[in-house]
Amino acid sequence: MTGLKQILTIIQKDLILEMRSKEIIVSMLVFSLIVVAVFNFIFDPGSEQIRTTAPGILWIAIIFASNLGLSRSFAREHENAHMQGILLCPVDRSLLYIAKVIGNIIFITIVEIISLPVMVVLFDLDLHGVLPLLLLVLFLGTLGFAGVGTLFSTISANTKSREVMLPILLFPVTIPIILAASKSTSYLLAGRDITQIWSWMRILIIFDVIFLVVCFLLYEYVLEE
């Protein structure tokens, strides 16, 4: 089997599992919508504040839902000893990381695709002409967050209180990604100059590259021997 085929097989396995139970996607989606709804009550109805803070709320909803999904997916693997099964196969361990990251990105992207239109309607956002760039920013933020999240959820799945451990490890470390992603989004939605938006997007790309490379190199150490 070639590397690409191995990656695709692992992703397929995760997707089939999820299609059967729909446990992760549904819980992530409901959770992200709840976050959006709850944040809505912080502000006075109809105030301008909501629109300026909407990008931040969007990212909070995404990272909280992602955190939930990541910890659930690895807990499930841990409970059913899937990881041991995969590790017994002749699969290169670094490919395993790539496959896991892509799988997590797919889950998070599905949640984003559904919750973004909901946010647009609820917060009356104007996406005219910025949608392609917005999707790119969403992807870049998700890439970085899922890259670190995959490594840390493998770690936290093997600790005593895994649901608590994951956000405690993940959130402080990914603050630069969250910051760059939410800044890019808010500049984009505020209709700022393209050079200003690009300056934050460039930072986001640099952070993504650094985090992905480091996590890729370190992933083999968190797997069982």
Added chain:
Amino acid sequence: MSNLTYLFIAYAFIWTAIFLYLLNIGKKLSFMQREIKLLKENSHKSEDF
């Protein structure tokens, strides 16, 4: 004496107390290391039998 002199003396007392405590820890550590060494030697001896 100025206020700062009193402040200095007060802090000197605090740190003296902290370091006396550190000395105490150091003493306990050396004791434990000696004990472990003894235990190790004993366990080697018992293996020989």
Added chain:
Amino acid sequence: MDKKYLIPILLSYVAILTALYFAFLYAPTERTMGDVQRIFYFHVPSAWVSFLAFFVVCIASIAFLRTGKESWDILAASSAEIGVLFITIVLLTGPMWAKPVWNTFWTWDARLTTSFILWLIYIAYLMLRSYVHDKERGARFAAVFGIIGFLDVPIVYMSIRWWRTLHPAPVMGGKQGSGLAPEMLMTLMICLGAFTVLFATLLFLRYKTGMVATEFERLKNKIHS
């Protein structure tokens, strides 16, 4: 008592007393800030020691992953504990200095925010260490997190700086570095040296305690088997 403990303890005792003398009696009173500025001589060395400690964590973690020697893991754990102690001192003394001088306890400035996130990261590191089932694997988890945590420091600092420079910066009158009197600089250097010696002593004691604990564990297993 063993000389290898007596000498470093006495050495750092003399160093700390000298530092106290310089900070309280030798250094002149700052003209605008008054005596409260003397916090500086303990605040900055504490920050330096915490960075040094986290650097040691990173190096020891890399060495542990490469060699698999338990002593590197003990060194990383010891250094992280001391680092957290000193970064806590930084976060407590900082606001005590800022309130009378800047008239606010806290600003989301790059240095302050980075210290705060650093504190969160290494609290998470210590939690991770205490929450693992399997000791050998837990050590590898901690090493991976220790490396990422330290690499994250400059990234966090840069991202916060870019974020802050695009906002109106809070007014900060005469912080360190700008026109420090020679006596003040001298005092700072002595305090930095004293705190470094103190750090080395504490690290040594803590490291030896960890080594004794593992030896003890080994003996216990030997007797039980």
